Amino acid sequence: MANDPRPERGSTRLAVLGSPISHSKSPLLHGAAYRELGLDWEYTAIEVDEQGLARFLDTRDASWRGLSLTFPLKHEVLGLVDELDRVAQLAAAANTVRFDDGRRLGFNTDVGGIVNSLREQGVGAVERAAIVGAGATAASALIAIAGLGGRAVDVYLRTPGKAAALVALGERLGVAVxxxxxxxxxxxxGPTQLVVATLPGGTDPGVAVSEALRRGAFLLDVVYGHWPTPIATQWLESGGRVADGLGMLLHQALLQVRVFANGSPDAPLDREAEVLAAMRAALD
Structure with missing residues (x-):
């Protein structure tokens, strides 16, 4: 995937798309990153729904370098790009598009965001884990768990039959779901080390989680608003270890900056520690 030459100052545009989008913290994170890198890139939030995504992509001019995608566009975009990275293919979801010589390249940085957020919290290796809910982030959570060494995952759902896609993904990953x-x-x-809650909007699970799970497993709740969520409150009341979704948001955004600046989520930035610190400060 060829890198674009560095654009002239003020000529490069990026945005986060979704619906609703007014709550997004992505402009804060990306703005801080590009200032730290000395890039005069414009990054905004634009309301776009599934019906408007194709037209939006078709009407971008050469000033556009890339897009971040949030709900409800991560699946819709799959058929609108020319190439997907392996993680996006596995997750059947892309949260990043980079424009490269007239082509649209799709990436998934949610998985890396989960992994790096957990590692930052001291969760470095997992054998058994659980996922609560089958929301849009559940597939990325499963891939992240596999990347941390997980080999068995329990998925808790109001309708267990809806887990078929996750069971099939687990088979591809070598994980028993x-x-x-x-x-x-x-x-x-049992020896569950990690629970990832993907309940939309911090929905109440409507059940008291077992004391064994609350005390023995680290909880990552992908929600970062409405904190603490009902399930996080249960963990906190038991003295359990908990993290909200801000760390995931931060680290997936850093990987997006890598994509936009260097062409790949695997290509570190110059002065990356300083960039990450600036992005973290933007959330305070």
Whole structure:
């Protein structure tokens, strides 16, 4: 994937797309990163829904370098790009598009964001984990768990039949995925080291999670508003270890900056530690 030559100052545009989008912290994060890198790049938030995405992509001019995508566009974009990286293919979701010589390249940085956020919290290796909910982030969470060494994952859902796609993804990843009713959280036990909650908007699971799980497993709740969520409150009341989704948001955004600046989420930035610090400060 060829890198574009560095554009003239003030000539490069990027944006985060979604609906709703007014709450997005992405402009804060990306703005801080590009200032730290000395790039006069414009990054804004634009309201776009599924019906408007194709037209939006078709009407971008050469000043556009890339896009971040949030709900509800991560699946819709799959058929609108020329190439997907391996992670986006596995997750069947892309949250990043880079324009490269007239081509649209799709990436998924959510998985790396989860992994790097967990590592920052001291969660470096996992054998058994659980996912609560089958929201848009569940597939990325499963891939991240596999990347941390996970080999068995329990998925707790109100409708266990909806876990079929995650079970199939687990087979591709070499991870045994078991679908369980969400009520089974009340007596969950065993050596589970990590729980990832993907309940939309911090929805109440409607069940008291077992003390064994709350005390024994680290909880990552992908929500970063409405904090603490009902499930996070249960962990906190038991003295368990908890993190919200801000770390994931931060680290997936850093990988997006790599894509936009260097062409790949695997290509580190110059002075990356300083860039990450500036992005973190933008969230305070």
């Amino acid at each position: 078991a679908a369980r009713p969400i009520t089974a959280l009340s007596d969950a036990s």
